[in-house]
Amino acid sequence: MKILFFNTLAIILSIFTNPVKAQEIHHKHNYVVLTNKIPQLQPIFLTAEALAEEDGESFGDFQAIICGATVKDLTDKEAMQTFIEKAEKAAVKVVVCGLSLKKFKVDPKDIPKELEVVANGLLHDFQLQKKGYLSIEL
Template identity: 50%
Template sequence: MLNINHMKTLIINSLIILSVLLSIQTQAQNTKTTDNYVVLSKKIAQLKPIILSAKALKSENEASFGQFVVVICGKEIGDITDREKMDGFIEMAKEANVQIVACGFSLSKFKVDPSQVPDEIKIVENGILYNFQLQKKGYYSLSL
């Protein structure tokens, strides 16, 4: 038979364990997760549906929506210097909080002058490597 001191100790220990478990559960619920995205694309024309997708993802869950990056690489990289083609996409991207990035390797390979790239477009040395680096940071990735 348990004496009164053992009962008190048992009840106190049970309450402590219960409060620790509830505290851990509350912390787990309060941990905020952010969803970040990167899309690697070879076609400028794909910018519109990509940006529209970013807007839709943000509207579905604005609380967890983080960064959205589009990396442009490949043969069509020269098109990013055409302000007539790019201005609409740049404005759409700005409104949707989408960052457009140009692959420096592609710029070099296809002889595109980096000084002609609009200021709103970030240039990275290697777009494919940049994509992998973002994936390592937990970004969801899609290549088109």
């Protein structure tokens, strides 16, 4: 009788504790920020670094999406180099809105190759939110 009781208890505990532990181990915190001003990248990078330290192993993906007329400023590759280096250090992927590039007649070839261009920055933001990303717009 004792063996049956302990075997049953072991099975029940394994059923109810393993999924919880698996979720805790694999859960990552992902972030996305939508901005229309390049200078805002600096505080975005600082925020990403602080969250990475706070989250530890749970820190996942961090993306900064640039939309609007400011995409014209991305063509200054020398000025952008500092932001690119800071983005890499902070583990932030900088994404550029393709619709903004078209609207303001900026050729994607004229922006640094380290920046990812997506067809629609707003849509990309919503798609990330649907995947559970925490989001803010500046």
